[in-house]
Amino acid sequence: MPAATSPPVPPRRLTRLARHRFAEGLCAGLAALDRRLLEFFNEMPSLTASQAVVQNHREAGRRYQLFRAKWIEGLALAWRSSLAPLVTTSSGPLSFAPDRLELVSDDVVENKIFASRMALVVAEHAGSHYDMLRQLVLQLEGQEPDAHDILRADVLCLAVLDQWVHVGLPRADLQLVLDPLQKGLSELLQAQCQETVAFLNAQGVHADGDLRARVRRAPEAPATGAAPMAPPQSAAGG
Numbered sequence: 001m002p003a004a005t006s007p008p009v010p011p012r013r014l015t016r017l018a019r020h021r022f023a024e025g026l027c028a029g030l031a032a033l034d035r036r037l038l039e040f041f042n043e044m045p046s047l048t049a050s051q052a053v054v055q056n057h058r059e060a061g062r063r064y065q066l067f068r069a070k071w072i073e074g075l076a077l078a079w080r081s082s083l084a085p086l087v088t089t090s091s092g093p094l095s096f097a098p099d100r101l102e103l104v105s106d107d108v109v110e111n112k113i114f115a116s117r118m119a120l121v122v123a124e125h126a127g128s129h130y131d132m133l134r135q136l137v138l139q140l141e142g143q144e145p146d147a148h149d150i151l152r153a154d155v156l157c158l159a160v161l162d163q164w165v166h167v168g169l170p171r172a173d174l175q176l177v178l179d180p181l182q183k184g185l186s187e188l189l190q191a192q193c194q195e196t197v198a199f200l201n202a203q204g205v206h207a208d209g210d211l212r213a214r215v216r217r218a219p220e221a222p223a224t225g226a227a228p229m230a231p232p233q234s235a236a237g238g
Contacts, residue, residue, distance in 0.1 A: 011140040014203055018137070018196050023083055023150050025192040027076040033184040034072050037064065040180045060173045070167040078159035082150040111165070115158035118182060123153040125186035129193035132207060136200050139208055153189065160185070 009017070041061035045054045123130055130153070137151060138144060145151045160181070164174050174181070 009203060014200070014205070015137055015140050018133075018200055019083055019150050021199055022133075022192050022196045023079050025195055026079055026156070026188060029188040029191070030072050030076055033181075033188060034068055036180050036184045037177050038068065040177050041065075044176065057176065060170075060176055063169055063173060064177075067167045067169050071163055071169065074163040074167060075159055078163055079150060079156065082148060082155055082159070107165070111161050112154075112158060114171075115161050116154050118157040118160070118178075118185075119152075119154035121182045122157060122185045122189055125183070126153070126190040126193060129190050129197060132197050133193040133200075135207055136197060136205050140200075140205060156185065156189065 041057075041064050044057040044061065134145065134151060147155075149155060161171075161174065165171060
């Protein structure tokens with residue numbers, strides 16, 4: 001008798017598994033991202049001759065040393081929490097994510113703008129693996145990831161910024177390490193997209209050539225925010 005074959009995994013369950021693997025892989029890579037930023041902060045004072053700037057960089061490095069563990073912990077929780085389902089109420093979507101904190105409304109808007117600009121850079125460098133993962137999920141689910149989906153680069157970057165500010169680190173300090181942070185996130189996103197695509201391929205999910213031409217990254221972030229290096233200005237500062 002021929003060997004019994006397992007029934008195919010339903011598409012929605014398959015994409016849930018894919019998202020879980022993706023999120024856990026991202027969280028596993030946070031230690032390396034932390035080391036990259038720590039090394040950059042440690043080297044930064046030697047990159048300039050201005051005493052005032054050197055002192056500012058040293059203070060930023062001390063702040064990162066003080067708050068880095070809380071930031072990494074909060075970021076991992078935020079990324080995992082983005083897997084929680086959403087329910088819609090008369091007041092809008094409500095998340096089951098624990099301890100989901102909101103900043104004042106002006107900061108929320110500014111953080112989203114900043115995160116969108118970061119996401120453009122991160123997604124661009126993640127390249128074809130990122131596009132392919134989104135394509136396969138679209139193929140399985142019949143729709144693009146929603147505004148809270150862990151597979152969106154802007155969701156990942158917004159959590160980075162929100163948790164940074166939440167633990168007590170200034171936005172200006174994030175600006176100092178924006179280049180290595182974006183590079184580290186890009187590499188992490190690329191690696192996890194590649195791993196998740198391989199998982200889906202192993203389950204028999206492969207790209208549809210017709211669908212490939214219809215996948216677009218544009219809804220993820222405004223095209224006008226191409227220069228991520230200048231932080232949004234806040235009337236409150238920080």
